Amino acid sequence: MATPSLGEDTAKAVLRQVEFYFGDSNLPKDDFLKTKINESEDDMVCLALICSFSKMRGHLNLTEVKKADDVPDCTLKVVAQTLRTSSSLKVSEDGKKVGRSTKLLEPEELIEQLDSRTIAASPLELNVQREALEAFFGQYAKVNSVRLPRHVVQRKYFCGTALIEFSAVEDAQTVLEQSLVFAGAELELKPKKDFDVIREKEVEEFERNRSITTSNGSNAEEKHPKGLLVAFKLKSASAGDSAEQNGPDEKKTAEMKMTKKVDDKHGSPIDKVVEKENKSSISIYKDDMNVVLREDLKDVFKKFGTVKVLLKLVSLTI
Structure with missing residues (x-):
C-alpha cells in the first residue's frame, strides 16, 4: 500500500514552517526549541x-489536537516524508524526530550572515500580510523569513518597512538591484544594515524627545520623531473660505483637522478616501471640488517633509 502524501500547497507550507523553526533567523531567539x-x-x-x-496544526488541519501525543501517526509519516526533501533539515530513520542538518553558528558570525542576506523594503501599508510579501519576493529568490518591525513610537503598529531574509547573500544582492513595485508603490530597497542605522537614530531621537517632554511636564508640547504615522480628517468648507485659507491651488483639500486616532484592527485611519489609480482618473476628477486625490494631499504635506507613503484610508466628511 502506497504511503499517503500531503497536497502540494500543504507540503510547501509545512516544509517552509519547519525550516523556519530550525532556521538561523528563528532558532537563536526560540528559547523553548533550543532547550528541547x-x-x-x-x-x-x-x-x-x-x-x-x-x-503547524493550522497547516495540517489538526484543530482538535491539544498536545504532541494527540498527533495521528499517519500525519507524522507524511510530514516526515515531506521534510526529508529539505536540504537544511534531517529526519530520523523512524521518522519520529527532526533537526537541523548543520550546526548553528556562533552568535557573532550568525548575525553577520543574517544581516548580509536580509534587505529592507518600504513603503508598505500598515495591514500588509507576511504571506503576500513572501509570495512577492519569492518570485525572485528563496525567502527564509519576513519580519514586520514595530513603529518606534506606536509600538502597536507596523513601521512600514519589512525585513526580508533570503537563503543566500547573492540572492539578496540580486534583489537589491531590482526596481520593484508592490501594491502600486515603487519600493525603496536597502541593505538591513542601512535600515538598522536609521532605526537606531529614530530610537535615539524618540528617547531624547521623551526625556525633554518628561522634564518639562506633561503639558509640554509633544515632539514627534521622523516616521510618525498620523491620521487626519477632511471637512468641507465654502469655496470662499477655502480659497482665503489655502489659496486657489489648495482649495480642493478643504480644511484639515489633524488627529492621531487610528483604527484598532489594522492601524489605518478611519473611513474611506476616494482613491484614483491612473492618470485618466486623475484628469477626470481634477476639477471636482468633492473629490480629494492623493496628489492633492501630497502637495499639502510635502512642505513639512518627505511623504513616504500615503495610506488608502482617511476620514472624509463632505
Whole structure:
C-alpha cells in the first residue's frame, strides 16, 4: 500500500514552517526549541511536538489536537516524508524526530550572515500580510523569513518597512538591484544594515524627545520623531473660505483637522478616501471640488517633509 502524501500547497507550507523553526533567523531567539534540542543527545526534536505547534496544526488541519501525543501517526509519516526533501533539515530513520542538518553558528558570525542576506523594503501599508510579501519576493529568490518591525513610537503598529531574509547573500544582492513595485508603490530597497542605522537614530531621537517632554511636564508640547504615522480628517468648507485659507491651488483639500486616532484592527485611519489609480482618473476628477486625490494631499504635506507613503484610508466628511 502506497504511503499517503500531503497536497502540494500543504507540503510547501509545512516544509517552509519547519525550516523556519530550525532556521538561523528563528532558532537563536526560540528559547523553548533550543532547550528541547539541548536536552536531546542527537540535537533532534520530537516531530509530534513540532506538529503540535499552532501554525503547524493550522497547516495540517489538526484543530482538535491539544498536545504532541494527540498527533495521528499517519500525519507524522507524511510530514516526515515531506521534510526529508529539505536540504537544511534531517529526519530520523523512524521518522519520529527532526533537526537541523548543520550546526548553528556562533552568535557573532550568525548575525553577520543574517544581516548580509536580509534587505529592507518600504513603503508598505500598515495591514500588509507576511504571506503576500513572501509570495512577492519569492518570485525572485528563496525567502527564509519576513519580519514586520514595530513603529518606534506606536509600538502597536507596523513601521512600514519589512525585513526580508533570503537563503543566500547573492540572492539578496540580486534583489537589491531590482526596481520593484508592490501594491502600486515603487519600493525603496536597502541593505538591513542601512535600515538598522536609521532605526537606531529614530530610537535615539524618540528617547531624547521623551526625556525633554518628561522634564518639562506633561503639558509640554509633544515632539514627534521622523516616521510618525498620523491620521487626519477632511471637512468641507465654502469655496470662499477655502480659497482665503489655502489659496486657489489648495482649495480642493478643504480644511484639515489633524488627529492621531487610528483604527484598532489594522492601524489605518478611519473611513474611506476616494482613491484614483491612473492618470485618466486623475484628469477626470481634477476639477471636482468633492473629490480629494492623493496628489492633492501630497502637495499639502510635502512642505513639512518627505511623504513616504500615503495610506488608502482617511476620514472624509463632505
